[in-house]
Amino acid sequence: MDQQHQDLWSAVVALKESSRWVEELGGVIDAVEAHFRAEEALFDKYQIPNVITHRTEHKRFLATLRKKHSELSAKHEAKEDLSAELDDVVKSSTKWLKIHANAYDEPQYGTFFKDGEYIGK
Template identity: 30%
Template sequence: MALLEWSDALKVNVAVIDRQHQRLVQMINDLNEAMKKGKGKDILGKILDEMVRYAMTHFSTEETYFDRYQYPEAASHKSEHAAFVNKVKQFKSDFDKNKVGLSIEILNFLSDWLVKHIQGTDKRYGPFFNQKGLQ
């Protein structure tokens, strides 16, 4: 069973962003499966690296739209992105230095943050972007 299930509750109704959110959900599920199967550190590290890179690409997509359409909550939203990236980079650094293993707490942080961010902060920009013609 997947840790996270994609549903309409996670849609922001901007197709490119919804596709990226779906991919992030899948990556968290992939990380969860690898952990459950006892995959080695190299595999877990690669999945985590890929997730960090993809999250940064996704945030860049959102932030490009914020700038293009002058989204009024852009500054606070970008702050959330930066805080998340810094936290995950610290997890990755600690993991690489064998200071910490990939634990359920880290996985829960990733999944909880993503769901809360989409359902809270991201949902607010959906109608704004829709009014600007983004579907």
């Protein structure tokens, strides 16, 4: 999971260097969704408690990304300048990923996993 977090962070930051970042944001959304599915599968497999809010945060972040992607795609088609909005997407997404990992992932996983191995309840 830690490596996936780093990969997601890197993918979001890489959007700033891309000339096709609106399209690539769709790929980032797919990667975030896949990561959340994998994370939530661990919740189920190991019966991690107290994950309702955690799952809700995943859903909210994905909804925000999808909405932003839709808005930006429309503006891109209209040939609008999106540079300020790109900065906003990168800053807000990296901030969310950092806060989420520190507030949700680390406290929950740190209790149940060590060095990628399940250590129990």
